[in-house]
Amino acid sequence: MPDEPLVLGIETSCDETGVGIVRGHTLLADALASSVEQHARFGGVVPEVASRAHLEAMVPTMQRALDDAGVTLADIDAIAVTAGPGLAGALLVGVAAAKGYALAADKPIYGVNHLAAHVAVDTLEHGPLPEPAIAMLVSGGHSSLLLVDDLTAGVTPLGATIDDAAGEAFDKVARLLGMGFPGGPVIDRTARAGNPAAIAFPRGLTAPKDQLKHRYDFSFSGLKTAVARWVEARERSGEPVPVADVAASFQDAVCDVLTSKALDACRQHGVETLIIGGGVAANSRLRVLAEERAAKLGIRVRVPRPGLCTDNGAMVAALGSHLVAAGVAPSRLDLPADSAMPLTSVTVAG
């Protein structure tokens, strides 16, 4: 296997069909098809709708990636595919397709962990990962703090949300403000005209009593309800709802908790690098606040550009490349899709 393996990555864990191609740490192609518009009227991702869209998009998205990279499947050294966690039916389309490509082109296949891929993608922008590092993964499906000692072997979960994921809170608050789906980008835009200190929304699991059991866990369900109550009280009193202030104050509550817990984890574990990934890492306030606070502590923040934070095939290829270069054994052709794949496994073992 060459030092800089040519690896193809397939991602279908939620509503994005992604095919990425990397050579070592260099991104060659990142083709994406999204079914997000088909989910908008339902206010969230409908698994069966997503699965149908993946099947339709798989072949054309693969073709675009190969064309963009200027390579053929015969040139590829290995195929990586998200095996979990994610929506079971959606994952299965990507895994079944990956096996078809691997069988036909006679290539090794790596079934990989979606969350580990969100960490690995940063290598495409900022080079090899300093280990150990703390990674914070925040999206519509996940909110996790991880200690990354060795990305080829597994990561140590430090904490996670005990109810809604951070991105889910953005979606729900956007919906109650009548802003549509997905909520992240629209709240980010709206918040720019608002005052983040206008309304003191609660910061979940930050009370002193929570330090014992939930030091690195998150809770966004209470925040969402607090926003709903505040908005409803306004409406009942006949006053206009200051949408920009609500969006900014809500967003600040989320970003405050996320950054303070992530940096607390860095300090406790003596780690100098914080990697942020997942769709919510595209949030402009989160990026700024993390940078500001980390700088004061001498901690370096690494956040990939927004297009690499959301789900894509490049992140899967990046993790695959990391595994191939480290000599990790590929998975077997009977590898299962695992909707609840634990963070302790980065690959489906061969």
Add this chain to the structure above:
Amino acid sequence: MLVLALDTSTPAVTAAVGEVTDSGMKGIAERRTVDPRAHGERLAPQVRLVLDDAGVRVGELAAIVAGVGPGPFTGLRVGLATAAAMGQALGIPTYGICSLDALGRAAGPGRVLVATDARRREVYVATYADGVRVAGPEVAKPADVAVDADRAVGEGAVRYSEIFGIPVDDRLQYPPGEALIALAAESVRGRAPGDPLTPLYLRRPDAVEPGARKAVLP
């Protein structure tokens, strides 16, 4: 011309290799495992085994035929995603065949009802006259099926045989790969342009649009 056939529209995972000649076709190897919960795990290793059985290298294939259902969605997509990916990687056409047609063809002469299990106490059904579909495919409750046949085949017919009230041949429960290849033989022989393998879902996704916001204040 060597052809691979796949079907995952029922609890069975089927993979077959056959040869299409100028005048006909012959089956070379066929494998089947019945496990409704493991299509994703079973199919690819089985494809490799059936190619080995047939002594055929994957690069020698001229076309891929896939049963496009109807069938339970998640399992059905496994076969179609794998077939489409293989066709793309090999640069060969893929042909989609209604999975019930494979059972109808294999059932032979006479009027035959083909039924497979659609879960939720429903069946996917179609009616065949001498192997040619004359009604369906559709999804229906067994009691609502207008039976216009002398006998029935398919795992759905076995399961609901008392309701259909006609003789059931339980030796023919799952779509045979050889019949899939036979049904696509003319396209293979004529080097017809491939199909994008569109599944026959016959049902819309279960999804409801959210209603108005619920009040959170008392």
